[in-house]
Amino acid sequence: MTSRTDTMRLAYQGVPGAFSHRAGYLFAKTAKDVDSPEFLPCETFAAVFDQVLSGAANYGVVPLENSTIGSIVANYDLLWAHHVFIVGEVSMPIHHHLLGIEGTAVDDVREVFSHPAALEQCSKFFEAAGHLRAVAHFDTSGAAQHVSELKNPGYAAIAGEFAASEYGLAILKRNIEDYPYNRTRFGVITRPLSSESTAPYPRPPYKISCAVELPHKPGSLALLLTRIAGLDINLTKIESRPIPEAPWHYRFFIDMELDGQDQDDSVVKVLKDSTETYRLLGRYTPWKDLA
């Protein structure tokens, strides 16, 4: 158990006001027996993993998947490469706003800075506006910070409400994302306990994430998925990533919902028996929006 006096230190990629920062804040709110959390902004996703493994942070918050543009594959590859454990998830609505300095009209804006993923999630806004040049920036809140420093109505950023208040920017146009239902699912990572078996299981139903490499035989993926389906387990996501050392072969990242430890034992046995390599990435409580 975490004692009341422990400080929760969460690492995330970006600058204050980033969506990952916000996701970390929401995760911390669910952990009631800790003091107010501290945050460690990191330049890259790899740095988040490093901060967690070094112990500088006891948690890391990384985006895994967006409902519009898909997986943030860099983080899947980092999950494979590092010995960390997913202990939580946060699913958060992502609303992108056009942010500028107070008094700016949308027609004044010439260049819009944001993370390439955010620019992509707002492609219809750019098509409709016509005159705007999209400029890639390393993250959404960093783009907001940059615009607040430029103090020029020709520049705007695409970022969230959290970043607007962090950098004192006005919201020039709200909700410019292509799809009104636009959410990102974040994983909360930590250093693994000394042994898999000593990690407490979350209260059922919970989610399990794993990565597998399959035997090089036709039908091996069909066989694995059929065995999982035979246990009445709902597979919520499957993502393939290349194995660079074995060209045109793939490893699969699989998320499943489990109703308890019996199903867990059965599926772990199936995973071990049907794969060449099996890695448990974590067990965690599915995110429910807080009231």
Next chain:
Amino acid sequence: MTSRTDTMRLAYQGVPGAFSHRAGYLFAKTAKDVDSPEFLPCETFAAVFDQVLSGAANYGVVPLENSTIGSIVANYDLLWAHHVFIVGEVSMPIHHHLLGIEGTAVDDVREVFSHPAALEQCSKFFEAAGHLRAVAHFDTSGAAQHVSELKNPGYAAIAGEFAASEYGLAILKRNIEDYPYNRTRFGVITRPLSSESTAPYPRPPYKISCAVELPHKPGSLALLLTRIAGLDINLTKIESRPIPEAPWHYRFFIDMELDGQDQDDSVVKVLKDSTETYRLLGRYTPWKDLA
């Protein structure tokens, strides 16, 4: 049949010297009954699809997958959104070189321009060098063009041999990609014929690419893959992409190798019967390296 006097016009993303340009050239060499091909450079992948659909180009060449970094998902989404047909593939080794103006030493270089995907494929080179700043550029050959214009030993580009000769740059360091086996698979797209059934089948064995949306029932992917495996068909790739209108649901892009029209008829029936939506994306001859 294409007559000898037809001109082959291939659209690709990038500027002359791009890997896609080279892939188009290799594809054209396999089509012996046409005159020397013309090339249409495009700014974006979407523009390549537009040029093909408008008839300005009779072929488009787009990267689909790299053996190190995975799928170029933007092109999968464009394949879904546009009514085009894949009629060919090209698989090409991708060797990245550090290019600079003649007489530059690697130690002189401070900033390196390239496409983010190429920068990512050379991450170990940057780690080892330490002092280099990676700067994102819209494509590899465009970065080479930019460096040739800057004429400053502080700047270099990461691009292929083809781009070095196109822009008169020296190769400062060869093969800086992380994995020596680094290949990209390109798809060659064209406007579909008036009816699927009138398109000639390639000589067996050939590949088929399709996209499906599955019923929202647990086990539906397992069932589909089991039926495909039951036909002794080798599934060479499966890629999931989000359906933005149906959050946390996915469509799957599937590539298979077929031994002829009987297997083709059977698998198309399975695909139609087991899915909510089925789209044939193309039939084509698997790429064999030319001697």
